[in-house]
Amino acid sequence: MQKKVVIVGAGTAGLILAKQLALGGVDTTVHEAKKAIGDGIEKASGILSIEGLSSLGIDYADSVTNILDTAILHAGREQLVIKTTGAKAFVVDRRELARLCAKEATAAGAKIVLDSRLGREELKSIADGCILVGADGAVSNVASTFAFPKINEYVLTYKTEYENVDIDDYHTAELFFSNNSSHRFFAWTVPYSKERLEVGIGESMHSKRNSKSAFNTFINSSAISGRLDKAKQIYGCASIIPLECRKETVKGNVLLIGDAAGQVKATTGGGVIFGGMCAKSAARAILDHINKGTKLEMYDKAWRKDYGLDLKLHKLIHEYYSSLSSSGFEMVLKISKIAGVGSFLGKYGDMDKPSTILKNFILRGNKIR
Ligand SMILES: Cc1cc2nc3c(=O)[nH]c(=O)nc-3n(C[C@H](O)[C@H](O)[C@H](O)COP(=O)(O)OP(=O)(O)OC[C@H]3O[C@@H](n4cnc5c(N)ncnc54)[C@H](O)[C@@H]3O)c2cc1C
Known part of the structure; x- marks a missing residue:
């Protein structure tokens, strides 16, 4: 049984996994193609739910740049205002967040090798003797090298x-x-x-x-x-x-996490929270594999059990709004405004978990306002 773990990619998912494994006493190395942690991350935004961010177990405070309490959805001349009761989301400086994750992973004992882009042959030879984790983002070299199922959109x-x-x-x-x-x-x-x-x-x-x-x-x-x-x-x-999760995220001793696995909310493209939570699921599965001999496939089962429903609901909502014409979307906003959907979402909305919104809707019957 392999006891060393090599993680490809020092984004938030790879670094959260590295910290958890190192805390569990596992020999963990992260290879990052860029010369510095967070390089290139300005390509992405940093709107994160406060609840989700807190669940990642990172001391993120220094990365927060703004607090959001309102979202306005526009379509044509219509708009729907969702004003939350209390702040629900932060805007974070993604580079700083990645640095904080790296600091905690290193403090826990993980090694980070910068300026180290791993190619196909290196990945294959690492997978011969170690557990290999692809945390290498949306265009994952690990996923293509080991022929994981494709992401279609x-x-x-x-x-x-x-x-x-x-x-x-x-x-x-x-x-x-x-x-x-x-x-x-x-x-x-x-x-x-x-x-x-x-x-x-x-x-x-x-x-x-x-x-x-x-x-x-x-x-x-x-x-x-x-x-x-x-x-x-x-x-x-x-x-x-x-825009979708891969159908398989473990093959032998190779695992995928974060964007490489497609663990992203299809509604908004947000992937930091689900990627981070799935990284924690991967850490538990790898530690159980090393310490108790359980199968690495447990990771695939575990993250789908805990987060699969919400990721599927995001996908369904995305399919619904994408199917609307511009005037159809305008009409949906108009009806939503009349029905009080904005104030309902302001009170009971959850950026990450549509299942929580559904639960609240069912519990409150038709008292949407
Ligand atoms: C425009 C935009 C806006 C976004 N806004 C939000 C948002 O508001 N909220 C949110 O939650 N998410 C948002 N996202 C999504 C979010 O950025 C991703 O879900 C998140 O960065 C995924 O983290 P990750 O660690 O899986 O991958 P990444 O952050 O992509 O990290 C992968 C790392 O792997 C490295 N790498 C790649 N290949 C190799 C290799 N062969 N060898 C070594 N290293 C390699 C890369 O250099 C990179 O550092 C946005 C994305 C975009 C594009």
């Missing part, structure tokens, strides 16, 4: 950050739905602070456009034009988000 994103923005309410994030300009996904604005705003867009890979041209259409649209007149764009970058 990705969202292509383009994201920028502006400074000197006059932001009305910097505790409000906005989502803009239009199947014409952001096919099967949406565009968004997220305030990092009083005058720094992130603006981004995602489109299904099935759209024939690239994400930068979708972004240009969006910032010149009536939804946002005018707001950025005096603002200065700091950077812009493209990335990719998986």
Whole structure:
């Protein structure tokens, strides 16, 4: 039985796993292709539920840059305001969060090797003598090397950050739905602070456009034009988000976690919380395998049992909103507003667990307001 663990990728999922394994006394090494922890992470955003973030067991306080208490969904001329009772989400500096995760993994005894991109042959030879974990993100080399089932849909994103923005309410994030300009996904604005705003867009890979041209259409649209007149764009970058979980996440002694496994909310593309929680499931399965001789396949069963329902519900909701035409989405927002869906979600919403929203809806019958 292999007792050494090699993790490919020092994103949050890989680092959370490394910390848990090292705390359990396992010889753990993380290989990271980039020269520094968090390099390139500005491609992604950092809206995380406070409850989910707390469940990861990381001392994240120094990474928080803003608190969000309102979301506004736009479609055409309609909008739905969801104002939460109390703050439910943080905006975090993702680079800082990754650094904090690395600090805790190293303090626990894990080794991190930077500037070390592992190719196919190296991965195969490592898997000969160690437990190998692919935490290498959406385009996982580990998944392709060991022929894991494919992910059939990705969202292509383009994201920028502006400074000197006059932001009305910097505790409000906005989502803009239009199947014409952001096919099967949406565009968004997220305030990092009083005058720094992130603006981004995602489109299904099935759209024939690239994400930068979708972004240009969006910032010149009536939804946002005018707001950025005096603002200065700091950077812009493209990335990719998986929209479904892989059908298999363990093969022999090779496991996948995080984006590599597709453990992402298809509704919003958020993957830090589920990736981190599944990393903790992987740690428990690996420790049980090493200490008690149980099968590594238990990992696949465990994360699907604990998080599979919510990830499936995210996928269903994504399929529903993606199937709507722009005017159909506008109509849904209009009806939702009349039915009091905004205030219901403000009181009982849960960014990570649609099952909790359903439970609350069933418990409260038709008293949606
Ligand atoms: C535009 C955008 C916005 C997002 N917004 C949010 C959000 O608001 N909230 C949220 O929760 N999630 C968000 N996400 C998703 C989130 O960023 C991912 O789910 C999360 O980063 C996945 O973490 P991970 O550790 O699995 O992978 P990653 O963070 O992708 O880390 C993988 C690491 O592996 C390394 N690597 C890759 N290949 C190799 C190799 N061969 N050898 C060695 N190292 C390798 C990479 O350099 C990287 O550091 C967003 C994503 C995008 C693109």
